[in-house]
Amino acid sequence: MEARHLGRTGLRVSRIGLGTLTWARDTGERDAADQLKTFWEAGGTLVDTADVYGDGGAEYLLGRLLEGLVPRRDIVIATKAGSVPDPDRRFDCSRGHLLAALDASLERLRTDYVDLWQVHAFDPATPLDETLQALDIAVSTGRARYVGVSNFSGWQLAKAATWQLAAPGVRARLASTQMEYSLLQRGVERELLPAALDLGLGLLPSSPLGRGVLTGKYRRSEPPEDSRGASEHLAPFVAPYLDETAGLIVDAVSTAADGLAVSPLQVALAWVRDRPGVTAPIIGARTAAQLTQALSVEALTLPDEICRALDDVSAPVHRYPDQDWSEL
Template identity: 85%
Template sequence: MESRQLGHTGLRVSRIGLGTLTWGREPGDGYTAERDAAAQLRAFWEAGGTLVDTADVYADGGAEYLLGGLLQDKVPRRDLVIATKAGSVPDPERRFDASRGHLLASLDASLERLGTDHVDLWQLHAFDALTPLDETLQALDIAVTSGRARYAGLSNFSGWQLAKAATWQLAAPGTRTRLACTQMEYSLLQRGVEREVLPAARDLGLGLLPSSPLGRGVLTGKYRDATPPPGSRGASERLASFVAPYLDETAARIVDAVATAADGLAVSPLQVALAWVRDRPGVTAPVVGARTAEQLGEALSVEGLSLPHEIRRALDDVSAPVHRYPDQDWSEL
């Protein structure tokens, strides 16, 4: 698998990442069994994949614990770029806590679960409006200077939040940790990052790691029938609400277009949708989550696929988001 530079840093990662959102819980109901997680990690490594993404809140730490165990037995730790996140909290009164104390304690707990003395990429899971941003970013500096993290990034920051954080870090070269990337949902069904986040990231030298690049599984075409297939997220009591926003008429038109393109190229809708987002300007590596090794194998097979210009243009058009003021040319208003 080809690799790409992560933003304006020296870190290189595979151009497809492996996500672990569904790891660490009881299998079934949309989640991944331990044996399937092991098979996925092995297949990903054998295909040349390096970037493995997790978070301290996935399965309440279970995903990190499972990944840490697999690093001992299945795949050499040195061959992977391990990325995790901190800042989300299971508290209905406060969903995010990016205070310096909470973040650093969370990082130490993540390292213990992963069974390693450092992570390659540590990301803030979300913006915390209750904590001064300079305090939050100081935690990233401490993590890197202490050797507990090699690089730092953000996740789920809006355009102005991203620009403010990245500019703050760039204001004192050599004393603050330059941000490497931002992880955001991005797919043919969700192109909102193109309005402000992606332009800011490209201007400030951050790579984009798209999460849910398959539109939470909808772009595979599995939900074109009225009844979600057994074992899918849409059929899961816990995860059905995660899929539901992308089951409307607008999404259906885009899914139909992806299926038409796939038929013309003799590939699967999954491969078309993943190739589209992988090759978008500013994208470093889409992070793909799969329930089984077979599903992951289909995603990995996209390595040799490049969409023809005509198909990319058609998919761009059918999925184009409506951005008017202030993005529209003033002379056209």
């Protein structure tokens, strides 16, 4: 699999990443092992997780698998910290919480360091410079090789990245930002993606298949029994992308797939993989067979006319203040 630099850094990662959101919850150890081995054998290196996935079980499972199944040196581990299972406070990005969470992640992952450590979300209750100090400490102590953020808005990302570049002292420059991005969710193109491009950060799109909807599996009246849409705890996650507008985009993806003799999954994934500023979409699969289908996108590059058609049918409405003043 082709490798790309993560933003303006020397770290190279596979241009498709493996997500572990469902590990230790919907995905057991055997299926996780099959996925990791399939991914590694295809040349994949970037594996994304978080300390709250499976209440820590995803990290624990990944650590077990890296002890015997796949060499640790071949895998770029990206994990996150900052989310808390507390109904009164969704995020805690204080220096104390983040560094304690990192130590706990390293213990579960059975490793001395993570390759990419990410702040899971912006915490308005903690001064941003305190949050960023935790990233500096993580890098300076060798517990993290690179750092990034996740689920930051455009202004939050620009403020954090600029602080790391401009504040005095040895600072850990941000390498990446992770956000949802697909043909069904192009909101990052409004402010966040331009900021990331300007600041030299790599974008790691989550849910690049529109939470599974872009595979076309939900075109029937009832979701397949083994799908997220039929899952009690994941159905609300899928539901926002089952409206009429999404249906028109899914129809266009399916039409393009028919014309290219490939699957809708491959078309949707190739589109987001090759967008400007994207380093590696993060794919979450239920089985190794599903993952294999996604990884087959490596051989696909969409024709320009297909890209333009998909751009047009999925284009978000961006007017003032994004619209050129000469057009107002």
